[in-house]
Amino acid sequence: MNISIYQIILGLIAFVFIVNGSFKFFKRAQGQTFFKFAVTIVIWASIFAFAIFPNISHMISEKIGLGENLNTLIFIGFVVIFLILFKMLSIIERAERNISEIVRKEALSKLEKK
Amino acid sequence: MRQSSLLRYNFNMEDKDTNKKIFAIIPAYNESRVIQDVLREIRASGFTSIIVVDDGSMDETYQKAGEIEGVVALKHFINRGKGAAVKTGIEAAKLLDADIAVTLDGDGQHNPHDIPKMIAFIEQGFDVVLGTRLKNPEGMPKYKILANHMGNFFTFLIYGLWVTDSQSGFRAYSKKAIGLIDTKTDRYEYDSEVIREISRNKLKFMEIPIEVRYTEYSMNKKDKMNFKNGLKTLIKMIISA
Numbered sequence: 001m002n003i004s005i006y007q008i009i010l011g012l013i014a015f016v017f018i019v020n021g022s023f024k025f026f027k028r029a030q031g032q033t034f035f036k037f038a039v040t041i042v043i044w045a046s047i048f049a050f051a052i053f054p055n056i057s058h059m060i061s062e063k064i065g066l067g068e069n070l071n072t073l074i075f076i077g078f079v080v081i082f083l084i085l086f087k088m089l090s091i092i093e094r095a096e097r098n099i100s101e102i103v104r105k106e107a108l109s110k111l112e113k114k
Numbered sequence: 115m116r117q118s119s120l121l122r123y124n125f126n127m128e129d130k131d132t133n134k135k136i137f138a139i140i141p142a143y144n145e146s147r148v149i150q151d152v153l154r155e156i157r158a159s160g161f162t163s164i165i166v167v168d169d170g171s172m173d174e175t176y177q178k179a180g181e182i183e184g185v186v187a188l189k190h191f192i193n194r195g196k197g198a199a200v201k202t203g204i205e206a207a208k209l210l211d212a213d214i215a216v217t218l219d220g221d222g223q224h225n226p227h228d229i230p231k232m233i234a235f236i237e238q239g240f241d242v243v244l245g246t247r248l249k250n251p252e253g254m255p256k257y258k259i260l261a262n263h264m265g266n267f268f269t270f271l272i273y274g275l276w277v278t279d280s281q282s283g284f285r286a287y288s289k290k291a292i293g294l295i296d297t298k299t300d301r302y303e304y305d306s307e308v309i310r311e312i313s314r315n316k317l318k319f320m321e322i323p324i325e326v327r328y329t330e331y332s333m334n335k336k337d338k339m340n341f342k343n344g345l346k347t348l349i350k351m352i353i354s355a
Contacts (some may be wrong), residue, residue, distance in 0.1 A: 034272060096300065097298060097300075099192075099194070100194045100195075100198045100201075100300050103190045103191060103192060103194050103198070103202075104190070104194075104198065104201065104202045104205060106190075106191060107167065107188040107189055107190055107191075107202050108188065108202065108205055108206060108209065110188060110189070111186060111188060111206055111209060111210075112209070
């Protein structure tokens with residue numbers, strides 16, 4: 001099996017992200033959620049698998065009867081959508097938290113003024 | 115500055131035996147019909163320092179709570195959820211230098227006569243005392259028992275600590291727990307998040323059976339936990355795990 005430099009680099013990057021995500025999750029780092037962990041593993045494990053074993057995409061495209069180019073396009077599309085969804089959820093979560101903090105500060109300021 | 119303004123409050127808030135400052139924290143949303151009765155009952159049980167957090171009610175909950183002697187009434191200007199209201203109450207208790215904080219629901223379903231039992235365990239060295247309905251489920255509707263078991267299962271699965279009533283709002287916290295517990299969620303998932311914080315901070319906890327009074331009023335409330343809210347809570351628990 002011939003492995004090119006780009007496969008090794010991509011595989012290493014994916015591996016680092018998987019280890020880092022797992023470490024944060026199992027250490028119960030602040031802000032690290034099960035959802036973030038699951039998304040990290042799914043995305044980077046897929047990238048790792050496709051980088052090291054590119055034949056997987058050929059096998060899948062043959063099985064479901066799609067052309068190779070289209071298959072790649074769909075894969076990239078999924079990754080992008082997942083990343084956008086993940087980012088949006090994080091933004092909403094942060095915004096909700098900030099709103100609650102503002103409301104809380106305002107409520108507690110009355111306690112200090114009295 | 116902060117200290118001097120807080121000193122203006124004159125609470126009768128010390129446990130007579132231990133001189134500890136004990137605060138009852140009550141999140142309330144549209145509870146104007148019952149809030150004064152709930153507060154009077156708590157005061158009659160000997161706990162005269164009460165923090166009520168009105169979570170953006172559209173009725174007169176805030177005004178009615180403030181009329182009762184010894185009550186610190188705080189108001190969220192918009193509704194943020196039960197968890198957010200409890201957290202505001204906990205933050206207020208911190209500002210008032212509380213030694214023990216007890217959280218109860220605002221609809222009167224928790225019996226304040228259970229508070230001394232909880233405080234006794236805190237004084238024995240426990241950090242958190244969780245009131246559990248499932249050790250004494252008499253009068254509890256069957257669907258609530260089932261929903262509770264499901265809540266406990268998912269709390270264990272997501273947060274890794276088994277408790278018999280992960281959704282109970284009747285809890286007591288020591289000063290150490292008040293300082294360490296750091297929650298982020300705003301709604302019903304808050305109760306489960308506290309379980310995660312107990313596990314994360316390795317806090318010493320105890321579960322004790324409590325009496326819950328299911329009245330016509332509490333059962334007919336619009337914003338109570340139901341299947342739809344339960345599903346939402348589960349999704350939020352997964353996201354915030």
